[in-house]
Amino acid sequence: MDDEPDVERLVRQRMRREIRSGQYEFVFAGNGIEALEQLREHQDIDMVLSDINMPEMDGLTLLQQIPSVDPNVRSVVVSAYGDMKNIRTAMNRGAFDFVTKPIDFDDLRITITRTLETIELWRAALESRDKLVVLESELSLANRMQQSILPTTFPETDQYQVFASMEAARDVGGDFYDLLPMEGGRIGLAVADVSGKGIPAAMFMMSSRTLLRGAAIGQSDPSKILREVNQLLCENNDTAMFVTLFLAVYDPATGELVYANGGHNPPVIFRSDGTFSLLPTTDGIALGIFPDISFRENTITLAPGDTAILYSDGVTEAENDAGEQFELDRLYDVFAEAPPGDARTATIDVLKAVTAFADGAPQFDDITCLTLWRGGGRG
Amino acid sequence: MVNVTTERIDDILSADVEGRIDGSNVVQFEEAVRTAIEDSDRAVIMNFEKLVYISSAGLRAILLTAKSLQNRDAKLLLCSLSDRIREVFEISGFDKILPIHPSKDEALASLDR
Numbered sequence: 421m422d423d424e425p426d427v428e429r430l431v432r433q434r435m436r437r438e439i440r441s442g443q444y445e446f447v448f449a450g451n452g453i454e455a456l457e458q459l460r461e462h463q464d465i466d467m468v469l470s471d472i473n474m475p476e477m478d479g480l481t482l483l484q485q486i487p488s489v490d491p492n493v494r495s496v497v498v499s500a501y502g503d504m505k506n507i508r509t510a511m512n513r514g515a516f517d518f519v520t521k522p523i524d525f526d527d528l529r530i531t532i533t534r535t536l537e538t539i540e541l542w543r544a545a546l547e548s549r550d551k552l553v554v555l556e557s558e559l560s561l562a563n564r565m566q567q568s569i570l571p572t573t574f575p576e577t578d579q580y581q582v583f584a585s586m587e588a589a590r591d592v593g594g595d596f597y598d599l600l601p602m603e604g605g606r607i608g609l610a611v612a613d614v615s616g617k618g619i620p621a622a623m624f625m626m627s628s629r630t631l632l633r634g635a636a637i638g639q640s641d642p643s644k645i646l647r648e649v650n651q652l653l654c655e656n657n658d659t660a661m662f663v664t665l666f667l668a669v670y671d672p673a674t675g676e677l678v679y680a681n682g683g684h685n686p687p688v689i690f691r692s693d694g695t696f697s698l699l700p701t702t703d704g705i706a707l708g709i710f711p712d713i714s715f716r717e718n719t720i721t722l723a724p725g726d727t728a729i730l731y732s733d734g735v736t737e738a739e740n741d742a743g744e745q746f747e748l749d750r751l752y753d754v755f756a757e758a759p760p761g762d763a764r765t766a767t768i769d770v771l772k773a774v775t776a777f778a779d780g781a782p783q784f785d786d787i788t789c790l791t792l793w794r795g796g797g798r799g
Numbered sequence: 800m801v802n803v804t805t806e807r808i809d810d811i812l813s814a815d816v817e818g819r820i821d822g823s824n825v826v827q828f829e830e831a832v833r834t835a836i837e838d839s840d841r842a843v844i845m846n847f848e849k850l851v852y853i854s855s856a857g858l859r860a861i862l863l864t865a866k867s868l869q870n871r872d873a874k875l876l877l878c879s880l881s882d883r884i885r886e887v888f889e890i891s892g893f894d895k896i897l898p899i900h901p902s903k904d905e906a907l908a909s910l911d912r
Contacts, residue, residue, distance in 0.1 A: 613855060614855070615855035615856055615858060615859040616822065616825075616855065616856040616859055617822045617856065660859055660862045660863045660866055661859065662855075662858075662859065662862070664855070664890075664891055682892075683890060683891040683892040683893075684890070684891075685890055686890070703892065703895070704892055705891070705892030705893070705895055705896065706858075706891045706892055706893070709862065709896065710896065733855070737852075737854075784821060784822060784823070784854070785854065
């Protein structure tokens with residue numbers, strides 16, 4: 421701390437109350453080299469008070485060395501009154517503050533208090549930053565978990581094909597799709613969109629998907645499955661989260677598609693003759709809002725070569741830089757030349773069209789597309 | 800960007816909502832609505848004439864507002880939805896949960912005053 425030995429005695433005497441109460445603890449060093457040694461030894465040191473003139477290593481050199489030992493230590497230099505040149509050099513080398521000789525102990529107390537307060541704030545900020553880093557890595561883990569629950573193998577037989585893809589927006593939460601094997605060779609096809617974003621949405625999505633799978637065990641009526649999922653989601657849902665969910669059960673043997681809709685965008689049917697239409701509405705409200713509601717079912721039949729395209733609003737509401745939305749018309753346009761010829765290409769074509777339309781504009785919603793194609797058409 | 804302009808007609812709060820309600824500003828929207836509503840309001844009319852977009856996060860905010868009003872026997876009414884906004888409400892089934900009126904006058908008239 422100082423080149424004059426009596427400073428130690430002076431500090432011990434003038435700061436005796438603070439030292440006795442344990443508020444401050446002082447460690448003394450005769451020069452810069454000793455100071456660095458003490459810093460290494462006492463890693464709990466918060467603040468260095470240093471003279472500028474010292475043997476072996478002076479205060480200005482010490483200032484340069486301190487960060488490599490402990491970057492979080494704050495230094496206050498003691499200088500001769502009016503020695504602006506050295507004070508400026510010290511400040512430029514990272515000193516936090518300075519006091520002048522002869523030391524005014526009331527002023528020193530204020531300086532110490534202020535320095536320690538700043539260190540505390542700094543520590544808190546560092547801690548918050550570390551927590552944020554952990555949170556971010558947990559978020560990206562949640563993101564991967566969400567992606568990993570989506571089926572990636574799809575039925576592809578002579579009779580029919582299914583293919584699906586979800587392009588996640590930056591935040592977790594939002595869309596999912598699922599394939600549910602059912603008795604009699606039938607298959608349940610679901611596309612869903614959870615309200616909002618982030619961890620709450622991700623958790624709601626996970627529970628929606630689990631409840632859907634549970635409700636589909638031993639049950640193949642879409643309306644009854646939706647009713648049960650809705651019922652369970654409504655329990656203790658104080659946060660007013662909801663999920664829109666379209667569920668169809670397809671029978672590859674007959675081409676029959678039975679469906680019910682919990683407030684989701686209506687799928688589009690592209691017929692092999694080039695015509696297309698929205699699936700007739702069955703009304704229905706998003707799930708998780710009202711308990712005890714029933715869902716209406718409808719049945720259509722896919723002829724060979726017909727295609728059903730299920731999607732989320734991330735498709736129709738994809739935006740370009742001009743603020744225009746993709747909308748249904750552009751979805752129809754994807755197959756204006758020819759109806760889909762297989763499920764995989766159709767899905768990829770839709771997503772490509774959305775990407776081309778958006779032309780690099782950032783998308784805030786997950787983009788999901790699931791295609792069901794009935795084989796055997798067109799010779 | 801969302802702008803909420805409110806006026807009070809006796810114990811009814813009328814809120815003109817302008818712009819978009821999506822994940823980026825839904826908190827701001829909720830806050831604007833929550834602070835404007837007074838405990839004595841028996842109804843809130845949201846005028847969506849100048850609303851151009853609403854995401855699912857926005858729908859949830861509307862739902863939360865409706866629920867909190869319902870808890871004290873007050874009502875949320877919507878009016879003047881553009882075709883696009885109406886479609887969002889119809890697809891999600893929210894048009895069956897919330898009363899939707901063609902104009903603010905008709906919304907007001909539906910509340911016997």
